[in-house]
Amino acid sequence: MQKLLVCYKWVLDEQDIKIAGDLSLDTGRAKYKISDYDKNAIEEGVLLAEKHGAGVEALTFGTEAAKQSLKDALSRGLDKVYWIGDEAGKQADAFVTANILAAAVNKIGSFDLILCGEGSSDSYSQQTAPRLAGLLGVPAITYVQQLTVVDGHIVAIRKLGDCTEEITVTGPAVISVLPEINKPRIPGLKQVMAAAKKPSEEIKVTDLGLAAEKLAPKVRSTSLKGYSMDRKKVIFKEANPADNVAKLVASLAQEGLC
Missing domain, CATH: 1.20.5 (Single alpha-helices involved in coiled-coils or other helix-helix interfaces)
Structure with a gap:
C-alpha cells in the first residue's frame, strides 16, 4: 500500500446551532468543524500510513468555507489536502458530492485506498462513499469497525446489526468507517504549527469537466426546522x-x- 486518500466534510458544529421560538435554526454564531465521523476516517488513514510507510492525503468539497478546514485537517497527520470550494456546495446532495469527488480523484491520480466516514454530521445520508466507489468502478465496503492490510490485501470487518462480516479485497477500494474503529487524536501545538508548513491545493469545479446535470442535486432542502418535545x-x-x-x-x- 503506497497511497491513501481520506474524504472529509467541513460542517457546522451542531452544538452551536440554536433553535428559535418558531423552531427555525439560528446558525449565525455557529462555528465549523470537521465532521465527527470523518475524524475517524482521517485517523484511520494516518494510522495505516504510519504502519505501512504510505502517503496519506485528503480531499474535501464544500463552499468556500472548506478552506478554513486545512489547518485542522493537516494537524491530524495528513501529508496534503486538496480542497474544492464552490457555490455548488451550498445545495450539494450525495449525488453531486460523489460526482465532484470522483472527478477530483481522477484528476489527482490513483490511490490504493479511499476512506470516508460512515456519514456526515449534518445530513448523514451514508450515500457518498458507495456512490463514489460506483463512479470510480472499485469495491465499496461500508460500516467498517476494524481495518487491516495483510500481504497487500485489505481486510475489513464490518458491523451488520448483531453480527459482523469479514471482507477481503484488493485495492483500490472505498471504505466507510464507523466511529468505534478508533479514537481520533487531538492535535497538540507542535502538530498545529507543523500544519502551516504542509501543502494544500485548490481544485476548481470548472476544471473537472463535469456536465451541468452532474452538478444538479437530486434532493433539495426546502426548509430546516428544529423540534420540540412536549x-x-x-x-x-x-x-x-x-x-x-x-x-x-x-x-x-x-x-x-x-
Whole structure:
C-alpha cells in the first residue's frame, strides 16, 4: 500500500446551532468543524500510513468555507489536502458530492485506498462513499469497525446489526468507517504549527469537466426546522407508593412504551 486518500466534510458544529421560538435554526454564531465521523476516517488513514510507510492525503468539497478546514485537517497527520470550494456546495446532495469527488480523484491520480466516514454530521445520508466507489468502478465496503492490510490485501470487518462480516479485497477500494474503529487524536501545538508548513491545493469545479446535470442535486432542502418535545407532566399523588408505581406502569403501557 503506497497511497491513501481520506474524504472529509467541513460542517457546522451542531452544538452551536440554536433553535428559535418558531423552531427555525439560528446558525449565525455557529462555528465549523470537521465532521465527527470523518475524524475517524482521517485517523484511520494516518494510522495505516504510519504502519505501512504510505502517503496519506485528503480531499474535501464544500463552499468556500472548506478552506478554513486545512489547518485542522493537516494537524491530524495528513501529508496534503486538496480542497474544492464552490457555490455548488451550498445545495450539494450525495449525488453531486460523489460526482465532484470522483472527478477530483481522477484528476489527482490513483490511490490504493479511499476512506470516508460512515456519514456526515449534518445530513448523514451514508450515500457518498458507495456512490463514489460506483463512479470510480472499485469495491465499496461500508460500516467498517476494524481495518487491516495483510500481504497487500485489505481486510475489513464490518458491523451488520448483531453480527459482523469479514471482507477481503484488493485495492483500490472505498471504505466507510464507523466511529468505534478508533479514537481520533487531538492535535497538540507542535502538530498545529507543523500544519502551516504542509501543502494544500485548490481544485476548481470548472476544471473537472463535469456536465451541468452532474452538478444538479437530486434532493433539495426546502426548509430546516428544529423540534420540540412536549412533556405530558402527569403527576401521580397516591398516598401509597405502590399505587403510584402501578399507575405509572399502566400509563406507560397505554402509550405503548412497556
